[in-house]
Amino acid sequence: MHSLTPYLFFSGRCKEALAFYQHCFNAEVTTMQLFKDAPQLIEGADPEWVMHSELEAYGIRLMLSDGVVAKEVSGNNVVLSIVLDDLEKQGELFERLSHGGHIMTPLSETFWGACFGKVEDQFGVRWMLHCDFV
CATH class of the missing domain: 3.10.180.10 (2,3-Dihydroxybiphenyl 1,2-Dioxygenase, domain 1)
Incomplete structure (x- = not known):
């Protein structure tokens, strides 16, 4: 594996x-x-x-x-995507990750049949949260 x-x-x-x-x-x-x-x-x-x-x-x-001489890079091209199976957990996680950061795409229903949102957290890490409607 x-x-x-x-x-x-x-x-x-x-x-x-x-x-x-x-x-x-x-x-x-x-x-x-x-x-x-x-x-x-x-x-x-x-x-x-x-x-x-x-x-x-x-x-x-x-x-x-922290890395040895790592530099934080804003505007990077990496986004971490999490697929969840519980809308309530998705909402809680989205709210927590957005604290001190900013919402890029609010959680909402999508044309592909899921609830989706994107947030950049207070450290500049970008997250996409996806939850299919069951």
Whole structure:
């Protein structure tokens, strides 16, 4: 079995992002290592920054890091798409992700028979939430 796991970089804001996504997804942080925990000094890395972390919820795993010299890029061409099977959960998640960010496409019925919305969260990460009508 193969899987694709998004790895997001936050250039000094990873702990804040972890707390935000943990709240949004009711997720469990399964791993968190700081650069100061590495067995050797990593040049250019702030020792208090997150070297690697993971969280899991809804069968999704996200990896997050501050990176060594990562730069946040706004207007990037990556959007994370989540397909849900519960309209209420979709609405709750959409509301949580939009807090401090901005709604790009409000949740609404679509011509393809689903409820769909797009949001850019407070960290500049874009999310599409899709839920088929049952």
